[in-house]
Amino acid sequence: MARILLADDDRLLANMLQYQLRQHSYEVHWVQDGAEALELLVAEDWDLLLMDVMMPVYDGFQVLRRLRQQGIELPVVMITARIRERDVERARNLGASAYMPKPLHMEEVLNTVQQLVEDRA
Amino acid sequence: MIPGWLAALVWMLLSLVLLLLAIGLGLRIVTVWRERRYQAWAQAWEEPFFAFVFSPGPVADVPSIARGQLAIWERFLYTYMKKVQGEERQRVVDLASRTGLLDRLRHRLERGNRWGKARAMMFLGLGRVTEALPAMREQLHSPDRLVALAAARGLARMGDVDSLPQLVETVRRRSFFTYEAISDLLADFGNDACPQVLRMLEEAVPSDALIPLSATAKAPQDSGQLQDGSSPRVEDPELVCLYVDFLTYFRYRGALPALVTLLTRTDHEEIAIHCLKFLEQAGDANHAHLALPWLRHQVWALRLHAVKALSATAPEAYLPEKEALLEDPAWWVRYRTAQGLALAGPGGRAVLERVAASSAVAAAEMAQQFLWVPES
Numbered sequence: 410m411a412r413i414l415l416a417d418d419d420r421l422l423a424n425m426l427q428y429q430l431r432q433h434s435y436e437v438h439w440v441q442d443g444a445e446a447l448e449l450l451v452a453e454d455w456d457l458l459l460m461d462v463m464m465p466v467y468d469g470f471q472v473l474r475r476l477r478q479q480g481i482e483l484p485v486v487m488i489t490a491r492i493r494e495r496d497v498e499r500a501r502n503l504g505a506s507a508y509m510p511k512p513l514h515m516e517e518v519l520n521t522v523q524q525l526v527e528d529r530a
Numbered sequence: 531m532i533p534g535w536l537a538a539l540v541w542m543l544l545s546l547v548l549l550l551l552a553i554g555l556g557l558r559i560v561t562v563w564r565e566r567r568y569q570a571w572a573q574a575w576e577e578p579f580f581a582f583v584f585s586p587g588p589v590a591d592v593p594s595i596a597r598g599q600l601a602i603w604e605r606f607l608y609t610y611m612k613k614v615q616g617e618e619r620q621r622v623v624d625l626a627s628r629t630g631l632l633d634r635l636r637h638r639l640e641r642g643n644r645w646g647k648a649r650a651m652m653f654l655g656l657g658r659v660t661e662a663l664p665a666m667r668e669q670l671h672s673p674d675r676l677v678a679l680a681a682a683r684g685l686a687r688m689g690d691v692d693s694l695p696q697l698v699e700t701v702r703r704r705s706f707f708t709y710e711a712i713s714d715l716l717a718d719f720g721n722d723a724c725p726q727v728l729r730m731l732e733e734a735v736p737s738d739a740l741i742p743l744s745a746t747a748k749a750p751q752d753s754g755q756l757q758d759g760s761s762p763r764v765e766d767p768e769l770v771c772l773y774v775d776f777l778t779y780f781r782y783r784g785a786l787p788a789l790v791t792l793l794t795r796t797d798h799e800e801i802a803i804h805c806l807k808f809l810e811q812a813g814d815a816n817h818a819h820l821a822l823p824w825l826r827h828q829v830w831a832l833r834l835h836a837v838k839a840l841s842a843t844a845p846e847a848y849l850p851e852k853e854a855l856l857e858d859p860a861w862w863v864r865y866r867t868a869q870g871l872a873l874a875g876p877g878g879r880a881v882l883e884r885v886a887a888s889s890a891v892a893a894a895e896m897a898q899q900f901l902w903v904p905e906s
Contacts, residue, residue: 422613428580512615
Protein backbone atom coordinates (compact mmCIF):
# COMPACT_ATOMS: atom_id res chain seq x y z
CA MET A 410 0.00 0.00 0.00
CA ALA A 411 1.49 3.32 -1.09
CA ARG A 412 2.07 5.86 1.69
CA ILE A 413 1.07 9.45 1.04
CA LEU A 414 1.85 12.41 3.23
CA LEU A 415 -0.80 15.09 2.96
CA ALA A 416 0.26 18.56 4.14
CA ASP A 417 -2.53 21.12 4.19
CA ASP A 418 -3.90 23.44 6.87
CA ASP A 419 -7.37 23.40 5.32
CA ARG A 420 -9.22 20.78 7.35
CA LEU A 421 -12.14 20.44 4.94
CA LEU A 422 -10.00 19.89 1.91
CA ALA A 423 -7.78 17.51 3.85
CA ASN A 424 -10.85 15.51 4.91
CA MET A 425 -11.96 15.18 1.31
CA LEU A 426 -8.55 14.21 0.05
CA GLN A 427 -8.06 11.67 2.81
CA TYR A 428 -11.43 10.10 2.12
CA GLN A 429 -10.77 9.85 -1.58
CA LEU A 430 -7.23 8.53 -1.25
CA ARG A 431 -8.22 5.95 1.35
CA GLN A 432 -11.08 4.82 -0.86
CA HIS A 433 -8.41 4.05 -3.44
CA SER A 434 -6.34 2.06 -0.97
CA TYR A 435 -3.66 4.57 -0.16
CA GLU A 436 -2.32 5.00 3.33
CA VAL A 437 -2.62 8.70 4.13
CA HIS A 438 -1.11 10.70 6.95
CA TRP A 439 -2.25 14.30 7.37
CA VAL A 440 -0.20 17.16 8.81
CA GLN A 441 -1.20 20.78 9.05
CA ASP A 442 2.02 22.73 8.59
CA GLY A 443 5.26 22.73 6.66
CA ALA A 444 7.52 22.08 9.64
CA GLU A 445 5.62 18.97 10.66
CA ALA A 446 5.66 17.78 7.06
CA LEU A 447 9.43 18.21 6.81
CA GLU A 448 9.97 16.38 10.07
CA LEU A 449 7.96 13.37 8.88
CA LEU A 450 9.46 13.41 5.41
CA VAL A 451 12.93 13.08 6.86
CA ALA A 452 11.98 10.55 9.53
CA GLU A 453 9.89 8.11 7.47
CA ASP A 454 9.58 6.67 3.98
CA TRP A 455 6.83 8.05 1.77
CA ASP A 456 5.72 7.36 -1.77
CA LEU A 457 4.29 10.78 -2.47
CA LEU A 458 3.83 14.20 -0.91
CA LEU A 459 0.57 16.03 -1.57
CA MET A 460 1.05 19.54 -0.31
CA ASP A 461 -0.66 22.92 -0.19
CA VAL A 462 1.44 25.97 -1.05
CA MET A 463 0.14 28.35 1.61
CA MET A 464 0.81 26.70 4.96
CA PRO A 465 1.88 27.83 8.42
CA VAL A 466 5.54 27.76 9.54
CA TYR A 467 7.07 26.73 6.16
CA ASP A 468 5.14 27.23 2.96
CA GLY A 469 5.05 24.61 0.22
CA PHE A 470 7.94 26.14 -1.72
CA GLN A 471 10.16 26.19 1.38
CA VAL A 472 9.32 22.57 2.18
CA LEU A 473 10.06 21.55 -1.38
CA ARG A 474 13.39 23.40 -1.44
CA ARG A 475 14.53 21.86 1.86
CA LEU A 476 13.39 18.46 0.71
CA ARG A 477 15.47 18.64 -2.44
CA GLN A 478 18.44 20.07 -0.53
CA GLN A 479 18.39 16.96 1.65
CA GLY A 480 18.41 14.80 -1.45
CA ILE A 481 14.92 13.36 -0.96
CA GLU A 482 13.65 12.56 -4.45
CA LEU A 483 9.98 12.09 -3.73
CA PRO A 484 7.17 12.92 -6.18
CA VAL A 485 5.48 16.09 -4.96
CA VAL A 486 2.04 17.30 -5.97
CA MET A 487 1.39 20.93 -5.10
CA ILE A 488 -2.20 22.06 -4.60
CA THR A 489 -2.90 25.74 -4.49
CA ALA A 490 -5.17 28.66 -5.20
CA ARG A 491 -2.11 30.57 -6.50
CA ILE A 492 -2.29 29.90 -10.21
CA ARG A 493 0.11 32.59 -11.39
CA GLU A 494 2.48 31.41 -14.06
CA ARG A 495 5.53 32.42 -12.05
CA ASP A 496 4.39 30.22 -9.15
CA VAL A 497 3.90 27.26 -11.44
CA GLU A 498 7.35 27.85 -12.88
CA ARG A 499 8.87 28.23 -9.43
CA ALA A 500 7.31 24.94 -8.34
CA ARG A 501 8.58 23.25 -11.50
CA ASN A 502 12.09 24.63 -10.98
CA LEU A 503 12.08 23.32 -7.44
CA GLY A 504 11.18 19.88 -8.71
CA ALA A 505 7.42 19.59 -8.15
CA SER A 506 5.91 16.77 -10.16
CA ALA A 507 2.50 18.40 -10.60
CA TYR A 508 0.78 21.64 -9.73
CA MET A 509 -3.00 21.51 -9.25
CA PRO A 510 -5.20 24.57 -8.87
CA LYS A 511 -7.96 24.95 -6.31
CA PRO A 512 -10.86 24.32 -6.34
CA LEU A 513 -9.79 20.79 -6.99
CA HIS A 514 -11.05 18.30 -9.47
CA MET A 515 -10.75 15.17 -7.38
CA GLU A 516 -10.62 12.75 -10.28
CA GLU A 517 -7.71 14.66 -11.75
CA VAL A 518 -5.91 14.62 -8.41
CA LEU A 519 -6.44 10.88 -8.11
CA ASN A 520 -5.20 10.20 -11.64
CA THR A 521 -2.09 12.29 -11.05
CA VAL A 522 -1.36 10.60 -7.73
CA GLN A 523 -1.90 7.16 -9.21
CA GLN A 524 0.38 7.90 -12.15
CA LEU A 525 3.18 9.26 -9.98
CA VAL A 526 2.99 6.41 -7.49
CA GLU A 527 3.09 3.87 -10.32
CA ASP A 528 6.07 5.60 -11.95
CA ARG A 529 7.93 5.56 -8.64
CA ALA A 530 7.22 1.87 -8.15
CA MET B 531 -21.85 59.73 53.68
CA ILE B 532 -22.44 59.09 49.93
CA PRO B 533 -25.21 61.21 48.50
CA GLY B 534 -28.26 59.28 47.34
CA TRP B 535 -28.02 60.41 43.71
CA LEU B 536 -24.38 59.28 43.50
CA ALA B 537 -25.19 55.85 44.93
CA ALA B 538 -28.02 55.50 42.41
CA LEU B 539 -25.69 56.50 39.57
CA VAL B 540 -23.06 53.97 40.67
CA TRP B 541 -25.71 51.25 40.86
CA MET B 542 -26.98 52.17 37.45
CA LEU B 543 -23.51 52.06 35.94
CA LEU B 544 -22.71 48.77 37.64
CA SER B 545 -25.99 47.29 36.47
CA LEU B 546 -25.29 48.46 32.94
CA VAL B 547 -21.81 46.94 32.97
CA LEU B 548 -23.19 43.66 34.35
CA LEU B 549 -25.93 43.65 31.75
CA LEU B 550 -23.42 44.19 28.94
CA LEU B 551 -21.20 41.46 30.34
CA ALA B 552 -24.16 39.09 30.55
CA ILE B 553 -25.15 39.87 26.96
CA GLY B 554 -21.56 39.35 25.76
CA LEU B 555 -21.29 36.08 27.65
CA GLY B 556 -24.67 34.95 26.37
CA LEU B 557 -23.71 35.68 22.78
CA ARG B 558 -20.43 33.86 23.21
CA ILE B 559 -22.18 30.82 24.66
CA VAL B 560 -24.67 30.79 21.79
CA THR B 561 -21.86 31.11 19.21
CA VAL B 562 -19.82 28.30 20.76
CA TRP B 563 -22.91 26.12 21.10
CA ARG B 564 -23.90 26.71 17.48
CA GLU B 565 -20.37 25.99 16.25
CA ARG B 566 -20.20 22.76 18.25
CA ARG B 567 -23.59 21.76 16.96
CA TYR B 568 -22.43 22.43 13.41
CA GLN B 569 -19.23 20.47 13.91
CA ALA B 570 -21.14 17.52 15.36
CA TRP B 571 -23.52 17.42 12.40
CA ALA B 572 -20.73 18.00 9.91
CA GLN B 573 -18.80 15.08 11.34
CA ALA B 574 -21.85 12.85 11.07
CA TRP B 575 -22.56 13.91 7.50
CA GLU B 576 -19.06 13.80 6.07
CA GLU B 577 -18.86 10.09 5.35
CA PRO B 578 -22.19 9.72 3.46
CA PHE B 579 -21.60 13.08 1.80
CA PHE B 580 -18.20 12.08 0.45
CA ALA B 581 -19.62 8.74 -0.64
CA PHE B 582 -22.31 10.51 -2.62
CA VAL B 583 -20.10 13.16 -4.18
CA PHE B 584 -17.07 11.06 -5.03
CA SER B 585 -18.39 7.58 -5.69
CA PRO B 586 -20.28 6.71 -8.84
CA GLY B 587 -23.90 5.74 -8.34
CA PRO B 588 -26.49 7.30 -6.05
CA VAL B 589 -26.63 6.64 -2.31
CA ALA B 590 -30.21 5.89 -1.35
CA ASP B 591 -30.35 7.34 2.14
CA VAL B 592 -28.56 10.62 1.46
CA PRO B 593 -31.71 12.77 1.26
CA SER B 594 -32.71 11.71 4.73
CA ILE B 595 -29.50 12.68 6.45
CA ALA B 596 -30.22 16.39 6.47
CA ARG B 597 -33.87 16.20 7.49
CA GLY B 598 -34.80 18.91 9.95
CA GLN B 599 -31.39 20.54 9.88
CA LEU B 600 -31.48 22.49 6.64
CA ALA B 601 -29.78 25.60 8.04
CA ILE B 602 -26.73 23.60 9.12
CA TRP B 603 -26.94 21.49 5.98
CA GLU B 604 -26.79 24.65 3.85
CA ARG B 605 -23.61 25.83 5.56
CA PHE B 606 -22.10 22.37 5.28
CA LEU B 607 -22.78 22.03 1.56
CA TYR B 608 -21.71 25.58 0.76
CA THR B 609 -18.39 25.11 2.55
CA TYR B 610 -17.62 21.95 0.62
CA MET B 611 -18.98 23.24 -2.67
CA LYS B 612 -16.26 25.90 -2.68
CA LYS B 613 -13.59 23.21 -2.49
CA VAL B 614 -14.52 21.22 -5.58
CA GLN B 615 -15.43 21.94 -9.16
CA GLY B 616 -16.91 20.38 -12.29
CA GLU B 617 -18.89 17.21 -11.93
CA GLU B 618 -18.22 16.98 -8.21
CA ARG B 619 -19.65 20.44 -7.58
CA GLN B 620 -22.66 19.46 -9.66
CA ARG B 621 -23.21 16.48 -7.40
CA VAL B 622 -23.19 18.77 -4.37
CA VAL B 623 -25.92 20.81 -6.06
CA ASP B 624 -27.78 17.60 -6.84
CA LEU B 625 -27.59 16.71 -3.19
CA ALA B 626 -28.91 20.16 -2.25
CA SER B 627 -31.79 19.59 -4.63
CA ARG B 628 -32.63 16.12 -3.29
CA THR B 629 -32.70 17.36 0.28
CA GLY B 630 -35.04 20.23 -0.52
CA LEU B 631 -32.41 22.85 0.10
CA LEU B 632 -32.59 24.38 -3.38
CA ASP B 633 -36.34 24.94 -3.06
CA ARG B 634 -35.79 26.57 0.29
CA LEU B 635 -33.08 28.83 -1.13
CA ARG B 636 -35.22 29.85 -4.10
CA HIS B 637 -38.08 30.63 -1.76
CA ARG B 638 -35.79 32.66 0.45
CA LEU B 639 -34.50 34.53 -2.57
CA GLU B 640 -38.07 35.68 -3.26
CA ARG B 641 -39.28 36.32 0.26
CA GLY B 642 -36.42 36.13 2.72
CA ASN B 643 -34.77 38.91 4.68
CA ARG B 644 -31.69 40.68 3.29
CA TRP B 645 -29.17 38.27 4.84
CA GLY B 646 -31.17 35.28 3.76
CA LYS B 647 -31.39 36.59 0.21
CA ALA B 648 -27.66 37.32 0.12
CA ARG B 649 -26.70 33.85 1.36
CA ALA B 650 -29.14 32.21 -1.04
CA MET B 651 -27.68 34.07 -4.02
CA MET B 652 -24.12 33.17 -3.10
CA PHE B 653 -25.09 29.51 -2.88
CA LEU B 654 -27.20 29.45 -6.03
CA GLY B 655 -24.56 31.36 -7.96
CA LEU B 656 -21.72 29.10 -6.91
CA GLY B 657 -23.84 26.06 -7.70
CA ARG B 658 -24.75 27.54 -11.09
CA VAL B 659 -28.44 26.99 -10.51
CA THR B 660 -29.62 28.68 -13.69
CA GLU B 661 -33.31 28.53 -12.68
CA ALA B 662 -32.49 31.28 -10.18
CA LEU B 663 -31.07 33.60 -12.85
CA PRO B 664 -34.17 35.78 -13.42
CA ALA B 665 -34.70 36.35 -9.70
CA MET B 666 -31.04 37.18 -9.20
CA ARG B 667 -31.02 39.64 -12.08
CA GLU B 668 -33.99 41.32 -10.44
CA GLN B 669 -32.22 41.53 -7.09
CA LEU B 670 -29.30 43.28 -8.78
CA HIS B 671 -31.52 46.37 -8.85
CA SER B 672 -32.37 46.14 -5.15
CA PRO B 673 -31.93 49.41 -3.25
CA ASP B 674 -30.32 47.36 -0.48
CA ARG B 675 -26.55 47.43 -1.01
CA LEU B 676 -25.98 44.00 0.57
CA VAL B 677 -28.58 42.35 -1.63
CA ALA B 678 -27.37 44.08 -4.81
CA LEU B 679 -23.74 43.13 -4.11
CA ALA B 680 -24.68 39.51 -3.39
CA ALA B 681 -26.76 39.38 -6.57
CA ALA B 682 -23.85 40.67 -8.62
CA ARG B 683 -21.47 38.19 -7.01
CA GLY B 684 -23.93 35.35 -7.49
CA LEU B 685 -24.44 36.20 -11.16
CA ALA B 686 -20.69 36.37 -11.70
CA ARG B 687 -20.19 33.00 -10.03
CA MET B 688 -22.94 31.66 -12.20
CA GLY B 689 -20.61 32.43 -15.11
CA ASP B 690 -23.44 33.66 -17.30
CA VAL B 691 -21.17 35.39 -19.80
CA ASP B 692 -24.04 36.67 -21.96
CA SER B 693 -25.31 38.77 -19.06
CA LEU B 694 -21.91 40.36 -18.52
CA PRO B 695 -22.51 43.61 -20.48
CA GLN B 696 -25.79 44.24 -18.68
CA LEU B 697 -24.23 43.38 -15.34
CA VAL B 698 -21.36 45.80 -15.84
CA GLU B 699 -23.72 48.52 -16.99
CA THR B 700 -25.94 48.03 -13.95
CA VAL B 701 -23.22 47.87 -11.32
CA ARG B 702 -21.43 50.91 -12.68
CA ARG B 703 -24.57 52.95 -12.10
CA ARG B 704 -24.44 52.05 -8.40
CA SER B 705 -21.94 54.20 -6.54
CA PHE B 706 -21.08 51.51 -3.96
CA PHE B 707 -19.59 49.25 -6.62
CA THR B 708 -16.03 50.51 -6.54
CA TYR B 709 -13.45 49.82 -9.23
CA GLU B 710 -11.97 47.05 -7.07
CA ALA B 711 -15.39 45.53 -6.40
CA ILE B 712 -16.17 45.40 -10.12
CA SER B 713 -12.72 43.94 -10.85
CA ASP B 714 -13.37 41.17 -8.33
CA LEU B 715 -16.76 40.62 -9.85
CA LEU B 716 -15.34 40.23 -13.33
CA ALA B 717 -12.65 37.87 -12.05
CA ASP B 718 -15.42 35.64 -10.65
CA PHE B 719 -16.61 35.00 -14.20
CA GLY B 720 -13.34 33.22 -14.87
CA ASN B 721 -11.27 33.08 -18.03
CA ASP B 722 -14.22 31.82 -20.11
CA ALA B 723 -15.38 35.43 -20.14
CA CYS B 724 -12.23 36.71 -21.90
CA PRO B 725 -13.65 36.78 -25.46
CA GLN B 726 -16.76 38.56 -24.22
CA VAL B 727 -14.72 41.13 -22.28
CA LEU B 728 -12.59 41.73 -25.35
CA ARG B 729 -15.74 42.44 -27.36
CA MET B 730 -16.88 44.84 -24.65
CA LEU B 731 -13.50 46.55 -24.73
CA GLU B 732 -13.75 46.96 -28.48
CA GLU B 733 -17.13 48.61 -28.00
CA ALA B 734 -15.80 50.88 -25.26
CA VAL B 735 -13.09 52.45 -27.40
CA PRO B 736 -13.61 54.38 -30.63
CA SER B 737 -13.13 52.21 -33.67
CA ASP B 738 -10.17 54.30 -34.85
CA ALA B 739 -8.31 53.47 -31.62
CA LEU B 740 -8.13 49.84 -32.60
CA ILE B 741 -7.20 50.19 -36.28
CA PRO B 742 -3.81 48.53 -36.56
CA LEU B 743 -1.06 50.89 -37.60
CA SER B 744 0.86 50.21 -40.78
CA ALA B 745 4.08 48.28 -40.52
CA THR B 746 6.14 51.44 -40.87
CA ALA B 747 4.12 53.25 -38.25
CA LYS B 748 4.96 50.55 -35.72
CA ALA B 749 8.45 51.96 -35.40
CA PRO B 750 9.48 52.97 -31.90
CA GLN B 751 9.39 56.65 -32.72
CA ASP B 752 5.72 56.45 -33.68
CA SER B 753 3.73 58.92 -31.65
CA GLY B 754 0.52 56.92 -31.79
CA GLN B 755 -1.38 59.91 -33.09
CA LEU B 756 -3.96 59.96 -35.83
CA GLN B 757 -3.25 61.65 -39.13
CA ASP B 758 -4.72 64.95 -37.94
CA GLY B 759 -2.32 64.88 -34.99
CA SER B 760 -4.96 63.97 -32.37
CA SER B 761 -5.37 60.73 -30.44
CA PRO B 762 -8.60 58.72 -30.31
CA ARG B 763 -10.77 59.92 -27.46
CA VAL B 764 -12.05 57.25 -25.08
CA GLU B 765 -15.36 58.19 -23.46
CA ASP B 766 -14.98 56.06 -20.35
CA PRO B 767 -11.30 55.40 -19.59
CA GLU B 768 -12.07 53.71 -16.27
CA LEU B 769 -14.19 51.11 -18.01
CA VAL B 770 -11.45 50.46 -20.54
CA CYS B 771 -8.90 50.06 -17.74
CA LEU B 772 -11.24 47.63 -16.01
CA TYR B 773 -11.45 45.44 -19.10
CA VAL B 774 -7.70 45.61 -19.73
CA ASP B 775 -7.11 44.60 -16.10
CA PHE B 776 -9.36 41.60 -16.52
CA LEU B 777 -7.63 40.49 -19.71
CA THR B 778 -4.25 40.97 -18.03
CA TYR B 779 -5.33 38.94 -15.01
CA PHE B 780 -6.12 35.98 -17.25
CA ARG B 781 -3.22 36.73 -19.65
CA TYR B 782 -5.60 36.46 -22.56
CA ARG B 783 -3.33 36.47 -25.57
CA GLY B 784 -6.32 36.78 -27.88
CA ALA B 785 -6.49 40.41 -26.79
CA LEU B 786 -2.89 41.09 -27.79
CA PRO B 787 -3.58 42.62 -31.24
CA ALA B 788 -6.25 44.96 -29.86
CA LEU B 789 -4.30 46.02 -26.82
CA VAL B 790 -0.97 46.62 -28.48
CA THR B 791 -2.80 48.75 -31.03
CA LEU B 792 -4.59 50.64 -28.30
CA LEU B 793 -1.24 51.20 -26.61
CA THR B 794 0.18 52.81 -29.70
CA ARG B 795 -2.87 55.01 -30.29
CA THR B 796 -3.87 56.21 -26.85
CA ASP B 797 -2.65 59.34 -25.14
CA HIS B 798 -4.52 58.52 -21.94
CA GLU B 799 -1.94 57.82 -19.26
CA GLU B 800 -4.04 55.43 -17.18
CA ILE B 801 -5.03 53.37 -20.20
CA ALA B 802 -1.42 53.26 -21.34
CA ILE B 803 -0.31 52.01 -17.90
CA HIS B 804 -2.86 49.20 -18.02
CA CYS B 805 -1.88 48.27 -21.58
CA LEU B 806 1.78 48.20 -20.56
CA LYS B 807 0.89 45.88 -17.67
CA PHE B 808 -0.84 43.63 -20.17
CA LEU B 809 2.20 43.73 -22.41
CA GLU B 810 4.39 42.78 -19.45
CA GLN B 811 2.21 39.77 -18.62
CA ALA B 812 1.13 38.52 -22.04
CA GLY B 813 3.46 40.09 -24.59
CA ASP B 814 6.52 38.67 -26.27
CA ALA B 815 9.68 39.94 -27.94
CA ASN B 816 7.74 40.91 -31.09
CA HIS B 817 5.83 43.53 -29.13
CA ALA B 818 8.63 44.77 -26.90
CA HIS B 819 9.31 47.83 -29.06
CA LEU B 820 5.84 49.15 -28.25
CA ALA B 821 7.04 50.02 -24.77
CA LEU B 822 9.88 52.17 -26.08
CA PRO B 823 8.04 55.47 -26.69
CA TRP B 824 6.81 55.41 -23.10
CA LEU B 825 10.32 55.24 -21.68
CA ARG B 826 10.63 58.94 -22.35
CA HIS B 827 7.26 59.94 -20.95
CA GLN B 828 7.20 62.79 -18.44
CA VAL B 829 5.14 60.73 -15.92
CA TRP B 830 7.47 58.41 -14.01
CA ALA B 831 4.77 55.74 -13.49
CA LEU B 832 4.57 55.32 -17.25
CA ARG B 833 8.33 55.04 -17.58
CA LEU B 834 8.24 52.47 -14.78
CA HIS B 835 5.62 50.28 -16.44
CA ALA B 836 7.31 50.68 -19.79
CA VAL B 837 10.62 49.39 -18.46
CA LYS B 838 8.88 46.52 -16.67
CA ALA B 839 7.16 45.55 -19.93
CA LEU B 840 10.42 45.86 -21.82
CA SER B 841 12.31 43.75 -19.28
CA ALA B 842 9.64 41.06 -19.34
CA THR B 843 9.21 40.85 -23.11
CA ALA B 844 12.79 41.41 -24.25
CA PRO B 845 15.09 40.88 -21.27
CA GLU B 846 18.30 40.77 -23.28
CA ALA B 847 17.49 43.43 -25.87
CA TYR B 848 17.36 47.24 -25.90
CA LEU B 849 20.30 47.46 -23.54
CA PRO B 850 21.28 51.07 -24.47
CA GLU B 851 17.74 52.27 -23.71
CA LYS B 852 17.79 50.46 -20.39
CA GLU B 853 21.24 51.80 -19.55
CA ALA B 854 19.97 55.35 -20.09
CA LEU B 855 17.10 54.67 -17.70
CA LEU B 856 19.51 53.86 -14.90
CA GLU B 857 19.96 57.63 -14.63
CA ASP B 858 16.22 58.27 -14.40
CA PRO B 859 15.30 60.79 -11.68
CA ALA B 860 12.67 58.38 -10.27
CA TRP B 861 14.07 55.80 -7.84
CA TRP B 862 11.51 53.12 -8.81
CA VAL B 863 12.38 53.43 -12.50
CA ARG B 864 16.09 52.99 -11.75
CA TYR B 865 15.27 50.08 -9.44
CA ARG B 866 13.14 48.17 -11.95
CA THR B 867 15.60 48.86 -14.74
CA ALA B 868 18.52 47.53 -12.73
CA GLN B 869 16.49 44.54 -11.61
CA GLY B 870 15.63 43.72 -15.22
CA LEU B 871 19.27 44.05 -16.27
CA ALA B 872 20.47 41.84 -13.41
CA LEU B 873 18.25 39.05 -14.67
CA ALA B 874 19.08 39.61 -18.34
CA GLY B 875 22.13 37.42 -18.65
CA PRO B 876 25.74 38.42 -19.32
CA GLY B 877 24.80 41.43 -21.49
CA GLY B 878 22.67 42.96 -18.76
CA ARG B 879 25.26 42.34 -16.09
CA ALA B 880 27.94 43.91 -18.28
CA VAL B 881 25.81 47.07 -18.43
CA LEU B 882 25.41 47.04 -14.66
CA GLU B 883 29.16 46.61 -14.16
CA ARG B 884 29.96 49.49 -16.50
CA VAL B 885 27.42 51.79 -14.84
CA ALA B 886 28.52 50.72 -11.35
CA ALA B 887 32.00 51.99 -12.13
CA SER B 888 30.77 55.25 -13.65
CA SER B 889 30.58 58.69 -12.08
CA ALA B 890 26.77 58.92 -12.33
CA VAL B 891 26.14 58.55 -8.61
CA ALA B 892 22.46 57.47 -8.46
CA ALA B 893 22.83 55.09 -11.41
CA ALA B 894 26.06 53.60 -10.07
CA GLU B 895 24.55 53.01 -6.62
CA MET B 896 21.57 51.19 -8.08
CA ALA B 897 23.73 49.11 -10.41
CA GLN B 898 26.02 48.12 -7.53
CA GLN B 899 23.04 46.90 -5.51
CA PHE B 900 21.94 44.56 -8.26
CA LEU B 901 25.34 43.12 -9.03
CA TRP B 902 24.78 41.03 -5.90
CA VAL B 903 21.75 39.31 -7.42
CA PRO B 904 22.60 35.75 -8.50
CA GLU B 905 22.54 35.27 -12.28
CA SER B 906 19.95 32.46 -12.32
